[in-house]
Amino acid sequence: MQYCVDHPEEISKLAKVKAQVSEVKGVMMENIEKVLDCGAKIELLVDKTENLNPRVGTRFQDTRNLDEEKDVVAEHEDKFWLLLLP
Template sequence: MAILFALVARGSVVLAEFTGGALANASTISRQVLERIPSGEDSHVSYSQDRYIFHVKRTDGITVLCVADDAAGRRIPFSFLEDIHARFVKTYGRACHTAPAYGMNDEFSRILSQQMDYYSNDPNADRMNRLRGEMNQVRNVMVENIDKVLERGDRLELLVDKTTNMQANTHRFRKQARRFRNSVWWRNVKLMILLILLLLVVIYVLLAFLCHGVTLPSCIR
Protein backbone atom coordinates (compact mmCIF):
# COMPACT_ATOMS: atom_id res chain seq x y z
CA MET A 1 0.00 0.00 0.00
CA ALA A 2 1.17 3.53 -0.73
CA ILE A 3 -0.48 4.90 2.45
CA LEU A 4 0.29 2.80 5.53
CA PHE A 5 -1.05 4.77 8.49
CA ALA A 6 -3.38 7.72 9.07
CA LEU A 7 -4.79 9.70 11.97
CA VAL A 8 -6.89 12.76 12.71
CA ALA A 9 -6.03 14.89 15.74
CA ARG A 10 -6.83 18.11 17.54
CA GLY A 11 -3.48 19.44 18.63
CA SER A 12 -1.79 16.38 20.14
CA VAL A 13 -5.12 14.67 20.96
CA VAL A 14 -5.72 11.82 18.53
CA LEU A 15 -9.42 11.54 17.64
CA ALA A 16 -9.20 8.63 15.17
CA GLU A 17 -6.50 6.53 13.56
CA PHE A 18 -5.96 3.46 11.43
CA THR A 19 -2.82 1.48 10.62
CA GLY A 20 -2.16 -1.02 7.87
CA GLY A 21 0.39 -2.72 10.13
CA ALA A 22 3.41 -2.28 7.84
CA LEU A 23 5.15 0.25 10.11
CA ALA A 24 5.14 -0.84 13.74
CA ASN A 25 6.16 2.45 15.36
CA ALA A 26 4.13 4.77 13.09
CA SER A 27 1.72 5.69 15.88
CA THR A 28 4.51 6.54 18.34
CA ILE A 29 6.45 8.69 15.88
CA SER A 30 3.25 10.40 14.74
CA ARG A 31 2.53 11.53 18.30
CA GLN A 32 6.03 12.96 18.60
CA VAL A 33 5.42 14.90 15.39
CA LEU A 34 2.04 16.19 16.66
CA GLU A 35 3.56 17.42 19.92
CA ARG A 36 6.17 19.50 18.12
CA ILE A 37 3.97 21.20 15.53
CA PRO A 38 3.12 24.74 16.74
CA SER A 39 -0.58 25.11 17.50
CA GLY A 40 -2.68 27.68 15.70
CA GLU A 41 -0.69 27.54 12.46
CA ASP A 42 -2.08 26.03 9.27
CA SER A 43 0.57 24.02 7.45
CA HIS A 44 1.41 21.40 4.85
CA VAL A 45 4.65 19.64 5.72
CA SER A 46 6.46 16.32 5.28
CA TYR A 47 9.14 14.52 7.34
CA SER A 48 11.20 11.47 6.44
CA GLN A 49 11.89 8.40 8.57
CA ASP A 50 14.03 5.79 6.79
CA ARG A 51 12.10 5.07 3.57
CA TYR A 52 8.81 6.37 4.95
CA ILE A 53 7.43 9.91 4.72
CA PHE A 54 5.14 11.45 7.35
CA HIS A 55 2.82 13.94 5.62
CA VAL A 56 0.91 16.47 7.75
CA LYS A 57 -1.95 18.86 6.92
CA ARG A 58 -3.20 21.20 9.65
CA THR A 59 -6.20 23.43 8.96
CA ASP A 60 -8.33 25.32 11.50
CA GLY A 61 -6.89 23.38 14.44
CA ILE A 62 -7.51 19.91 12.97
CA THR A 63 -4.47 17.90 11.94
CA VAL A 64 -4.58 15.02 9.47
CA LEU A 65 -1.42 12.91 9.23
CA CYS A 66 -0.52 9.93 7.08
CA VAL A 67 2.55 7.75 6.57
CA ALA A 68 3.41 6.64 3.06
CA ASP A 69 6.23 4.86 1.31
CA ASP A 70 8.63 7.38 -0.23
CA ALA A 71 7.77 5.93 -3.66
CA ALA A 72 4.24 7.32 -3.30
CA GLY A 73 5.49 10.85 -3.95
CA ARG A 74 3.58 13.88 -2.63
CA ARG A 75 0.49 14.26 -4.81
CA ILE A 76 -1.44 11.20 -3.63
CA PRO A 77 -0.74 11.55 0.13
CA PHE A 78 -1.73 15.23 0.22
CA SER A 79 -4.84 14.60 -1.85
CA PHE A 80 -5.70 11.88 0.68
CA LEU A 81 -5.16 14.32 3.57
CA GLU A 82 -7.39 16.96 1.97
CA ASP A 83 -10.10 14.36 1.38
CA ILE A 84 -9.94 13.06 4.96
CA HIS A 85 -9.98 16.57 6.45
CA ALA A 86 -13.06 17.51 4.42
CA ARG A 87 -14.89 14.29 5.37
CA PHE A 88 -14.01 14.62 9.06
CA VAL A 89 -15.12 18.25 9.39
CA LYS A 90 -18.30 17.58 7.40
CA THR A 91 -19.15 14.55 9.56
CA TYR A 92 -18.47 15.99 13.03
CA GLY A 93 -18.58 19.76 12.63
CA ARG A 94 -17.81 21.67 15.85
CA ALA A 95 -17.88 18.46 17.91
CA CYS A 96 -14.33 17.68 16.75
CA HIS A 97 -13.05 20.68 18.75
CA THR A 98 -14.28 19.29 22.08
CA ALA A 99 -14.25 15.51 21.61
CA PRO A 100 -12.06 13.35 23.92
CA ALA A 101 -9.15 11.24 22.69
CA TYR A 102 -10.30 8.56 20.23
CA GLY A 103 -13.85 9.95 20.49
CA MET A 104 -14.47 9.34 16.77
CA ASN A 105 -12.27 6.26 16.36
CA ASP A 106 -14.98 3.57 16.22
CA GLU A 107 -16.70 5.19 13.27
CA PHE A 108 -14.04 7.18 11.47
CA SER A 109 -11.28 4.56 11.55
CA ARG A 110 -13.35 2.64 9.00
CA ILE A 111 -13.40 5.69 6.73
CA LEU A 112 -9.64 6.05 7.13
CA SER A 113 -9.23 2.40 6.15
CA GLN A 114 -11.48 2.73 3.10
CA GLN A 115 -9.82 5.90 1.81
CA MET A 116 -6.32 4.56 2.47
CA ASP A 117 -7.17 1.56 0.31
CA TYR A 118 -8.72 3.76 -2.38
CA TYR A 119 -5.79 6.19 -2.64
CA SER A 120 -3.26 3.35 -2.44
CA ASN A 121 -4.75 0.92 -4.93
CA ASP A 122 -7.41 2.48 -7.16
CA PRO A 123 -5.91 3.92 -10.38
CA ASN A 124 -8.81 6.38 -10.57
CA ALA A 125 -7.48 8.10 -7.45
CA ASP A 126 -4.21 9.01 -9.13
CA ARG A 127 -6.07 10.09 -12.27
CA MET A 128 -8.24 12.46 -10.23
CA ASN A 129 -5.20 13.74 -8.33
CA ARG A 130 -3.37 14.45 -11.57
CA LEU A 131 -6.31 16.52 -12.78
CA ARG A 132 -6.36 18.42 -9.49
CA GLY A 133 -2.65 19.05 -9.83
CA GLU A 134 -3.22 20.57 -13.28
CA MET A 135 -6.00 22.81 -11.97
CA ASN A 136 -4.39 23.93 -8.71
CA GLN A 137 -1.03 25.41 -7.87
CA VAL A 138 1.46 22.65 -7.05
CA ARG A 139 2.56 22.82 -3.42
CA ASN A 140 6.28 22.83 -2.69
CA VAL A 141 6.70 20.60 0.34
CA MET A 142 10.23 19.99 1.58
CA VAL A 143 11.24 17.04 3.70
CA GLU A 144 13.29 16.94 6.91
CA ASN A 145 14.62 13.79 8.51
CA ILE A 146 12.71 12.91 11.69
CA ASP A 147 15.64 11.08 13.30
CA LYS A 148 17.82 14.19 13.19
CA VAL A 149 15.06 16.37 14.59
CA LEU A 150 14.20 14.04 17.45
CA GLU A 151 17.86 13.36 18.35
CA ARG A 152 18.70 17.02 18.90
CA GLY A 153 15.42 17.59 20.76
CA ASP A 154 14.72 20.90 19.03
CA ARG A 155 11.37 22.14 17.90
CA LEU A 156 10.53 20.82 14.46
CA GLU A 157 11.31 23.33 11.79
CA LEU A 158 8.06 23.49 9.84
CA LEU A 159 8.46 23.74 6.12
CA VAL A 160 5.45 25.85 5.29
CA ASP A 161 3.49 25.60 2.07
CA LYS A 162 4.66 28.20 -0.43
CA THR A 163 1.41 28.37 -2.37
CA THR A 164 0.46 31.90 -1.27
CA ASN A 165 3.83 33.34 -2.23
CA MET A 166 3.77 31.48 -5.53
CA GLN A 167 0.33 32.84 -6.36
CA ALA A 168 1.43 36.39 -5.51
CA ASN A 169 4.53 36.00 -7.67
CA THR A 170 2.41 34.64 -10.51
CA HIS A 171 0.05 37.62 -10.24
CA ARG A 172 2.97 40.07 -10.31
CA PHE A 173 4.50 38.24 -13.25
CA ARG A 174 1.23 38.44 -15.20
CA LYS A 175 0.94 42.19 -14.52
CA GLN A 176 4.53 42.76 -15.59
CA ALA A 177 4.02 40.63 -18.70
CA ARG A 178 0.87 42.62 -19.54
CA ARG A 179 2.72 45.93 -19.13
CA PHE A 180 5.58 44.61 -21.26
CA ARG A 181 3.19 43.51 -24.04
CA ASN A 182 1.49 46.93 -23.99
CA SER A 183 4.84 48.68 -24.08
CA VAL A 184 5.99 46.57 -27.03
CA TRP A 185 2.70 47.17 -28.84
CA TRP A 186 2.92 50.97 -28.44
CA ARG A 187 6.55 50.93 -29.48
CA ASN A 188 5.62 48.99 -32.64
CA VAL A 189 2.79 51.44 -33.38
CA LYS A 190 5.11 54.43 -32.99
CA LEU A 191 7.72 52.74 -35.15
CA MET A 192 5.13 52.02 -37.85
CA ILE A 193 3.93 55.65 -37.83
CA LEU A 194 7.54 56.85 -38.06
CA LEU A 195 8.22 54.53 -41.00
CA ILE A 196 5.07 55.72 -42.81
CA LEU A 197 6.06 59.37 -42.30
CA LEU A 198 9.59 58.64 -43.47
CA LEU A 199 8.22 56.86 -46.54
CA LEU A 200 5.98 59.87 -47.34
CA VAL A 201 8.96 62.24 -47.02
CA VAL A 202 11.04 60.07 -49.33
CA ILE A 203 8.20 59.98 -51.89
CA TYR A 204 7.80 63.78 -51.69
CA VAL A 205 11.52 64.41 -52.10
CA LEU A 206 11.61 62.07 -55.08
CA LEU A 207 8.62 63.82 -56.69
CA ALA A 208 10.16 67.23 -56.02
CA PHE A 209 13.33 66.13 -57.79
CA LEU A 210 11.43 64.74 -60.75
CA CYS A 211 9.00 67.67 -60.97
CA HIS A 212 11.70 70.41 -60.74
CA GLY A 213 10.67 72.04 -57.47
CA VAL A 214 9.17 71.66 -54.06
CA THR A 215 5.81 72.85 -55.38
CA LEU A 216 5.96 70.19 -58.09
CA PRO A 217 5.30 72.72 -60.89
CA SER A 218 5.98 70.51 -63.88
CA CYS A 219 3.97 67.62 -62.46
CA ILE A 220 1.00 69.80 -61.53
CA ARG A 221 0.91 71.35 -65.02
Protein backbone atom coordinates in the same frame (compact mmCIF):
# COMPACT_ATOMS: atom_id res chain seq x y z
CA MET B 1 -7.44 7.46 21.01
CA GLN B 2 -5.89 4.21 22.15
CA TYR B 3 -3.95 4.05 18.88
CA CYS B 4 -2.28 7.38 19.74
CA VAL B 5 -1.25 6.07 23.14
CA ASP B 6 0.02 2.78 21.72
CA HIS B 7 1.92 4.34 18.76
CA PRO B 8 3.46 7.69 19.74
CA GLU B 9 6.13 7.41 17.01
CA GLU B 10 3.38 7.47 14.36
CA ILE B 11 2.04 10.69 15.83
CA SER B 12 5.44 12.36 15.57
CA LYS B 13 5.74 11.18 11.94
CA LEU B 14 2.31 12.63 11.22
CA ALA B 15 3.32 15.93 12.83
CA LYS B 16 6.47 16.04 10.68
CA VAL B 17 4.47 15.39 7.51
CA LYS B 18 1.96 18.10 8.47
CA ALA B 19 4.83 20.54 9.05
CA GLN B 20 6.34 19.67 5.66
CA VAL B 21 2.99 20.09 3.93
CA SER B 22 2.57 23.47 5.61
CA GLU B 23 6.06 24.52 4.48
CA VAL B 24 5.41 23.41 0.89
CA LYS B 25 2.08 25.24 0.94
CA GLY B 26 3.85 28.44 2.03
CA VAL B 27 6.45 28.14 -0.74
CA MET B 28 3.74 27.49 -3.32
CA MET B 29 1.78 30.54 -2.17
CA GLU B 30 4.91 32.69 -2.55
CA ASN B 31 5.51 31.29 -6.03
CA ILE B 32 1.91 31.95 -7.05
CA GLU B 33 2.22 35.55 -5.85
CA LYS B 34 5.42 35.96 -7.88
CA VAL B 35 3.75 34.53 -10.99
CA LEU B 36 0.81 36.91 -10.57
CA ASP B 37 3.21 39.85 -10.17
CA CYS B 38 5.04 38.81 -13.33
CA GLY B 39 1.72 38.51 -15.15
CA ALA B 40 0.80 42.05 -14.12
CA LYS B 41 4.18 43.32 -15.32
CA ILE B 42 3.75 41.49 -18.63
CA GLU B 43 0.30 43.04 -19.10
CA LEU B 44 1.78 46.47 -18.42
CA LEU B 45 4.51 45.88 -21.02
CA VAL B 46 1.94 44.67 -23.56
CA ASP B 47 -0.14 47.80 -22.99
CA LYS B 48 2.91 50.03 -23.40
CA THR B 49 3.90 48.16 -26.56
CA GLU B 50 0.42 48.55 -28.02
CA ASN B 51 0.60 52.28 -27.30
CA LEU B 52 3.97 52.53 -29.06
CA ASN B 53 2.99 50.66 -32.22
CA PRO B 54 0.66 53.30 -33.71
CA ARG B 55 3.25 56.04 -33.21
CA VAL B 56 6.03 54.00 -34.78
CA GLY B 57 3.82 53.09 -37.73
CA THR B 58 2.88 56.70 -38.46
CA ARG B 59 6.47 57.86 -38.17
CA PHE B 60 7.59 55.11 -40.52
CA GLN B 61 4.80 56.04 -42.93
CA ASP B 62 5.76 59.74 -42.70
CA THR B 63 9.39 58.86 -43.41
CA ARG B 64 8.39 56.72 -46.37
CA ASN B 65 6.22 59.53 -47.74
CA LEU B 66 9.12 61.95 -47.33
CA ASP B 67 11.41 59.57 -49.22
CA GLU B 68 8.85 59.32 -52.03
CA GLU B 69 8.60 63.11 -52.19
CA LYS B 70 12.41 63.37 -52.35
CA ASP B 71 12.41 60.87 -55.23
CA VAL B 72 9.84 62.94 -57.12
CA VAL B 73 11.82 66.15 -56.54
CA ALA B 74 15.04 64.47 -57.67
CA GLU B 75 13.34 63.19 -60.81
CA HIS B 76 12.08 66.68 -61.65
CA GLU B 77 15.53 68.15 -61.00
CA ASP B 78 17.05 65.64 -63.43
CA LYS B 79 14.53 66.60 -66.10
CA PHE B 80 15.18 70.27 -65.43
CA TRP B 81 18.94 69.84 -65.89
CA LEU B 82 18.39 67.86 -69.08
CA LEU B 83 16.36 70.75 -70.46
CA LEU B 84 19.08 73.26 -69.58
CA LEU B 85 22.03 71.32 -71.01
CA PRO B 86 21.39 71.50 -74.80
